[in-house]
Amino acid sequence: MSEPLLTVADSLKDRARAALGSRNLILVGLMGAGKSSVGRIVASQLGIPFIDSDHEIERVSRMTIAELFAAYGEDEFRALETRVMKRLLKSGPRVVSTGGGAFVNERTRRHIKRGGLSVWLKADLDVLWERVNKRDTRPLLKTENPKQTLENLMNARYPIYAQADLTVLSRDVRKEIMADEVLKAVIEAQKENAAS
Numbered sequence: 302m303s304e305p306l307l308t309v310a311d312s313l314k315d316r317a318r319a320a321l322g323s324r325n326l327i328l329v330g331l332m333g334a335g336k337s338s339v340g341r342i343v344a345s346q347l348g349i350p351f352i353d354s355d356h357e358i359e360r361v362s363r364m365t366i367a368e369l370f371a372a373y374g375e376d377e378f379r380a381l382e383t384r385v386m387k388r389l390l391k392s393g394p395r396v397v398s399t400g401g402g403a404f405v406n407e408r409t410r411r412h413i414k415r416g417g418l419s420v421w422l423k424a425d426l427d428v429l430w431e432r433v434n435k436r437d438t439r440p441l442l443k444t445e446n447p448k449q450t451l452e453n454l455m456n457a458r459y460p461i462y463a464q465a466d467l468t469v470l471s472r473d474v475r476k477e478i479m480a481d482e483v484l485k486a487v488i489e490a491q492k493e494n495a496a497s
């Protein structure tokens with residue numbers, strides 16, 4: 302019997318998987334960009350493990366992110382985040398979705414830059430706000446005007462996220478489509494690398 306033909310979707314996964322090699326794929330960007338949900342789909346498409354750094358932090362500390370912020374403050378949370386990221390990125394390939402502040406922290410950013418290919422999921426304020434205002438689990442948004450806080454974070458952080466290896470626009474389309482766009486960006490980056 303002849304081998305079935307590869308479908309377009311299969312070849313996208315296979316080409317992205319080959320382009321990634323043993324590197325990690327690390328998703329960065331602001332709260333609500335879709336790092337956790339899109340990262341999980343990308344990992345399943347690539348057939349490699351998925352880890353969300355916030356979940357890993359919650360697992361090792363046996364506390365929620367909100368509890369950690371309340372009990373120890375943001376600085377301690379960042380120190381723990383740095384340690385967890387360093388450990389997660391030691392071996393690959395994996396898809397690692399970070400919390401929104403991880404790439405902003407200089408030490409964590411260094412681990413991410415060394416640890417693989419970083420992808421910024423970039424979204425505009427209204428898209429982010431629509432998504433994050435449905436839940437109140439994010440301690441940094443517990444302010445009088447959370448939309449303004451989100452905008453301030455955007456202004457402060459976007460120049461830093463721009464240091465990621467790749468940028469993918471996070472739009473109001475299905476998460477599966479966003480995941481495909483991440484796979485395409487990985488393939489494009491490899492092509493450009495090969496051409497230069």
Ligand SMILES: Nc1ncnc2c1ncn2[C@@H]1O[C@H](COP(=O)(O)OP(=O)(O)O)[C@@H](O)[C@H]1O
Nearest residue numbers: 332333334335336337338339432474475476479
């Ligand atoms: N492309 C998308 N379309 C619709 N909803 C999305 C999309 N990406 C993420 N979401 C939703 O937005 C919320 C935030 O997504 P999440 O993956 O937790 O973002 P992050 O980890 O970047 O903060 C979740 O409720 C998620 O289901």
Ligand SMILES: O=C(O)C1=C[C@@H](OP(=O)(O)O)[C@@H](O)[C@H](O)C1
Nearest residue numbers: 331332333355400401402439440
């Ligand atoms: O932007 C940030 O500094 C944070 C983002 C959160 O993760 P998500 O980006 O997955 O929401 C979480 O790590 C914590 O609440 C701090």
Ligand SMILES: [Mg+2]
Nearest residue numbers: 336337399400
């Ligand atoms: Mg997340």
